[in-house]
Amino acid sequence: MEEIIKSKQIAWKICNRTVRIMKISILFIMLCIFGVNAENLYSQQKELSLNLRKVTLHKAISEIERNSDYVFLITDEAGKELNKQTTVHLNNESIQTILETILSGTSLEYSVVERQVSIYRNPVVEKNLRTEVVTETMTQQKKQITGTIKDNTGLPVIGANIVEAGTTNGTVTDIDGQFTLQVEEGALLQISFIGYLSQEVPTAGRSVIDILLLEDTQSLDELVVIGYGSMTRKDVTSSITTVQAEKMNVGVFSDPAQLLQGKVPGLIITQSSNPNGSPSITLRGASTFRSGAAQEPYYVIDGIPGMSLALVAPDDIESIDVLRDATATAIYGSKAANGVIIINTKKGRAGHTNINYSAYMATDDILKNWDVMDGEQLRRYAGENGITLINDLGASTDWQKEVQRRGFSHNHNVSISGGSEKVSYNSSINYMEREGVIKGTEMDRLIGRAFLEAKAMNDRLTLSFNVNTSITNRSSVPFDIQGQSVLDAMSYYSPLVPVRNEDGTWYENSGLSQNYNPVALINENIYDTENKQIQGNAKASLKITDGLLFNTNLAYQNEQYLFSNYNTTQSLVAIGMSGKADRSTVNNNKKVLESYFNYDRTFNDAHKLALMAGYSWEESNDNDGFKLTTYNFYNDVLTYHNLGMGNKVDINGLGLGDGRYMLSTLRMISFYGRANYSFNSKYMFQATVRRDGSSAFGENNRWATFPSASMAWRLSEENFIKNMNLFDDLKLRVGYGVSGNSLGFDVFTATQVYGATGWFEHVTPSGETELVHTLGPTRNANPDLKWERTGMFNVGLDFSFFNNRLNGTVEYYDKRTKDLIADYQVSTTRYPYNWLTANVGEVSNKGVELSINAVPVQRGHFTWETSFNLSHNKNRVERLSNDTYSVDYFDRANLDAAGFASATQQRVMEGYPIGQFYTWQWAGYNEGVSHFYVYGESNLKDIYGDDFASKVSKQADGRYKDNQTGELVTTAKPLYDDRTATGSAQPLLTLGWNNTLNYGKWSMTAFFQGVFGNKIMNGTRAYLSNYASVGNGKNVLASMFDDNLATDYNSHAPSDRYLERGDYLRLSALTLGYNFGTINDYIRGLRLFATCNNLLTITRYKGVDPEMSLGGMEPGIDNRQTYPRTRTFMLGVNVNF
Structure with a gap:
């Protein structure tokens, strides 16, 4: 019989798993249909995407202009080559990368200044191309590029990175902001340094390049989500911490809050290894005597307050904003005393x-x-x-x-x-x-x-x-x-x-x-x-x-x-x-x-x-x-x-x-x-x-x-x-x-609440006895x-x-x-x-x-x-x-210790923190038996009698000293009032x-x-x-x-x-x-x-x-x-x- 039971339970689990897989498959198919029917257009949004097959260069340039703010200036000589065909499949790339791709194999060069792109013919490149067709084995000779990199104040940038695009060939600037680098003919230099906007600089026809790096103000101009709106970081007057998806924790997390452990000052998150457990979360200390949700921050998901975290997969999160002080949280009023966590999920982009x-x-x-x-x-x-x-x-x-x-x-x-x-x-x-x-x-x-x-x-x-x-x-x-x-x-x-x-x-x-x-x-x-x-x-x-x-x-x-x-x-x-x-x-x-x-x-x-x-x-x-x-x-x-x-x-x-x-x-x-x-x-x-x-x-x-x-x-x-x-x-x-x-x-x-308070025996008209609930008050009303x-x-x-x-x-x-x-x-x-x-x-x-x-x-x-x-x-x-x-006081944390009727270990009392331990104080062994220091008068009476006051002296720390022996008073049978404050959680x-x-x-x-x-x-x-x-x-x-x-x-x-x-x-x-x-x-x-x-x-x-x-x-x-x-x-x- 036991084997039959087990086999049926296994069959039941397999059935459940099969149904679950079918649900996933159906939903995935629906999502694919939804995505495929979307219009496949390309627009400028910091970077460009271009997917064209066997079109002329003129058509490719027109597509770039149509989907961006760039304006092209093309010389007459260069215009003669724009009927050549190209195929390009690039997504979310810079304008330089796209131009390098579509102009490769031609004698055309480009320059980019702000939103203006110039296309011109380079006779040297044209000659090299003709020579390359004839010999098919000639390799390009490297050339030396020198230059200076400065910031917008004219000071040299020390330690800036200069890398030849697509290679590991690179160098850094010296104390004067100068650099020297051997690169291939026509190479593209990538210039970067923390705190400045990165640049890509073409080297064609140039041996000396002076570069001006502009300060990156993105960190100050980034948008911070606040209650019912957003503002730039530099205008924020409150305490708000933003954690981007790439900076979040990595692990087996079923609760999005676990992504933030250790990432936000004052936010204490205790993980749970139980697959059915939830983390414990406290922001800037406990501030209520109630437990559960009353201790935790308030959640806002995509601008909707109080929504369930169970509906958010960690992979779908773009960023999380943690509102930590009351000037940031007061806009959420009665639910924001423990802070507010705003979760922003990923959205679609053109x-x-x-x-x-x-x-x-x-x-x-x-x-x-x-x-x-x-x-x-x-x-x-x-x-x-x-x-x-x-x-x-x-x-x-x-x-x-x-x-x-x-x-x-x-x-x-x-x-x-x-x-x-x-x-x-x-x-x-x-x-x-x-x-x-x-x-x-x-x-x-x-x-x-x-x-x-x-x-x-x-x-x-x-x-x-x-x-x-x-x-x-x-x-x-x-x-x-x-x-x-x-x-x-x-x-x-x-x-x-x-x-x-x-x-x-x-x-x-x-x-x-x-x-x-x-x-x-x-x-x-x-x-x-x-x-x-x-x-x-x-x-x-x-x-x-x-x-x-x-x-x-x-x-x-x-x-x-x-x-x-x-x-x-x-x-x-x-x-x-x-x-x-x-x-x-x-x-x-x-x-x-x-x-x-x-x-x-x-x-x-x-x-x-x-x-x-x-x-x-x-x-x-x-x-x-x-x-x-x-x-x-x-x-x-x-x-x-x-x-x-x-x-x-x-x-x-x-x-x-x-x-x-x-x-x-x-x-x-x-x-x-x-x-x-x-x-x-x-x-x-x-x-x-x-x-x-x-x-x-x-x-x-x-x-x-x-x-x-x-x-x-x-x-x-x-x-x-x-x-x-x-x-x-x-x-x-x-x-x-x-x-x-x-x-x-x-x-x-x-509210005044009534409920079941006990049982009584009720005799029915047929003479049978049945147990019936008694009804009585279980909570008092408090209108204040x-x-x-x-x-x-x-x-x-x-x-x-x-x-x-x-x-x-x-x-x-x-x-x-x-x-x-x-x-x-x-x-x-x-x-x-x-x-x-x-x-x-x-x-x-x-x-x-x-x-x-x-x-x-x-x-x-x-x-x-x-x-x-x-x-x-x-x-x-x-x-x-x-x-x-x-x-x-309120006593808390009963350990249910065998043999001890009252084993509460914490006491909530004035002048002490929540989580104050209030326990017996172990004094060590005395003749093989544990002894504890005496703090209460009940044990003193048992030990010394009713006139204990003349036999002991109370110390500054609350313990008692025997006046005759000079020893601190201890007992093998501690009582309730022998407990004292012993530390904090x-x-x-x-x-x-x-x-x-x-x-x-x-x-x-x-x-x-x-x-x-x-x-x-x-x-x-x-x-x-x-x-x-x-x-x-x-x-x-x-x-x-x-x-x-x-x-x-x-x-x-x-x-x-x-x-x-x-x-x-x-x-x-x-x-x-x-x-x-x-x-x-x-x-x-x-x-x-x-x-x-x-x-x-x-x-x-x-x-x-x-x-x-x-x-x-x-x-x-x-x-x-x-x-x-x-x-x-x-x-x-x-x-x-």
Whole structure:
């Protein structure tokens, strides 16, 4: 029967995989049809494309003029050769490259000055051509080219690169800006230097060439996406970091946020190796007592706020803008207190249809496992310490090995883009499949995307349409529940027992508490989730007059979840139920409408004014769904696919099978505006305001206003700075803004809620007894509940030196969040329920950030680029109570340590940071027994009696000293009030360091990231150090052999003994790539790369990995539920057609 079951399950998986492949094929065909029908026109957009076959030179030149701003002047002598035919297939090339190609084999030469191109006949070349036809063996003689390269101020450019195009022949300028180079006759020189615009200079008929390099102001003129608009980098007055696609992290990422780890100062991202996990994200410190979405930044995708990240494939991202201070985020009002991340996806461009295929395959291996005892070691340890083992069946099972495997992932992305001057498009399809290193954990996802933009009314009207859809399937195993977790059991389960009994059934220590066979947990429990999402948006932009635009966006998003769980008839998770199946659905939808005006004008070439005003409406309907559970299955063949095979009543006769979700509706209305003024790009001012109204908060506080103001002074435009000849750019920024935090907020939090509070026996008219739910209050109403408000002061200095080869930013911020939402105990004589959600708390974050970008080496074909960022943040809880609601502290992070009733390890209290460890303080061993310092009076009374005050003296650090012995007071039985502040999970410094080396077509990138000054509570090590576990059928660490006093029953007591330094420096990614360039007329670009993630880690942490979550209300906790960190090896390819 078991083989039949397995064969049917395998068939089911094959069927699912086949259907999935068919879906991919159909969608790909549709995308190809969409791309092929696009008009194949060629236009000028920084570079030219020319695809002609057997046409005259005159026709080719006409095509260039028609699709660009170039004007050709042709001499009469040259005009005689324009009837010659040429064939050319070039895409996105410079005008020089195109002219070199079409004029090859003729006696014609050219010169390019601005937009004017001159074509003339060179008699020397004509003679050489005739001679070449006669001899067919004569080789061109090299000639010497000398010259000087200067900048626009007349100063020599030292170290500029001069390379003969198409060769590796090159040189650099000396201290006087001079160079000498031997080149072929008619060669084209490529001149480049960091901070200047590159040039291509023909050498035909010239031996001395003097070149003027123009400063590259692209970095200052690049557009930065801000809320409801964009502006040039030099006019930005706020703290905004832009990360381009080529600078993002490389790895097996299913969440776009993982692309930013270590790239943005103050943005702390903790990766997850779980294919079904999400990264932990915190920007500029924790500023709320709530968890989940309330801790994370707000996401805006292609201008649409609050859209799902699951709809964006990392390959489709063009750039990401991170808005870090309140002057940048205040325009998003009530959702922006934790920062705003704006994701910009790739769009279509006028020109040749571009087809891109990118893919990778990767393997994952666990970095490190817990070094627990094997069977032989455990038997020897028990014998040496007089421990009687139970259930010793002679085995030596490595449970970590039994549940782990080598993970495998692959990702494929196909995109088609192109268009004309009037219509552009971009469509893509992405498929990703990922198997985790824990058996039974896997994910596959299919994303489809289509973008279309069209211009009309003489380009006054722009319409765009975007559709994104995704289907994600996830499979998991029992996690998170202590004792029923595979992550937990794989380290503590006894190695003395086998995986299966002799009859093939699972071996289970069913008589022992929280002791489950981890292999059985994987094989006898199914947790599947299917998520379907679709999002569509339409945008219109109408140019009313010069400088005045009206924009409107309409977006709709729908999410559907199907949760399917099955515990087999052999599962101990549903023990006594003879199988349990439950299926539930959740349907969420969201609608957003935004309309706003943009007005941009420049007056007298000095005064630049930009105004924006708008309105938005948003409605979300969430948690529309149902749940059904059935029990008592005859077999496990169909698992959860036929709930009718089970009963709705369990073996105890309780009808607990039905459930439904609480449908919630949230509506928001907003009005917002922004004003920017710039004088000569020297003095910049910005002011924003947003007024938000929400149906979620108390009826007395449904509206709030979020203002901001900032200014910037470009010091580099002042003469006293210019005369220093030191800075390319120097800008001082200062601002203050207010934003709110309503993310992750339950819309019923301010409302009186009633729910099931218990059971009672009801006798029916027929005399039967049935259990019926009792109904009672489960939440109090609070009409005064309002937004959490964050005010932030920010001052920054942007600088650039050495023609932009060295640039960076240094910033200081002071961020204070008030009216924090938390639950407080209240009297039931006044309220129906004994807890009330209220605005009371206050948290501050102060910090300094530094980011530096540099090009230390650029010589010939070799370039070294490096970027470095360093952040320091100080978090502090300023207030927990007021005159109405009071609490001394909140205890968090319960380790569930065996034998200790209260094992919370962190305390939220005034004057300390979120993540403050509050533990017992280990004093060492005393006669083979662990002792702890006494901090509370309860233990003093037990030790000294009620008159303890005369026998001890309290020290400045809170400990007590025995007046007679002079020794600090310790105890072997610490009590609740003996705990004290012992360290913080908040780091002092976070670091990101990226290095890119380029040599010719080779490139190598090394990315380091680190965290310093934080503590980690190694709860897993504490749990695996429990001497008593050996006699209870569990395993312990092999290191207990080295501790002669490890027989202490308090050896695993949660204390600062297991509070360890969390500092680490990690080589997070090492990538080696080779760019083949253009292969032929069909393959216009090919790049291969190999990447290794988590290659090297330097740390003193004794756990398996120091990279712990630093967000949420329980940061820095290693508590037996951490998915193993992996080392990933990846091979990838990127092809352009």
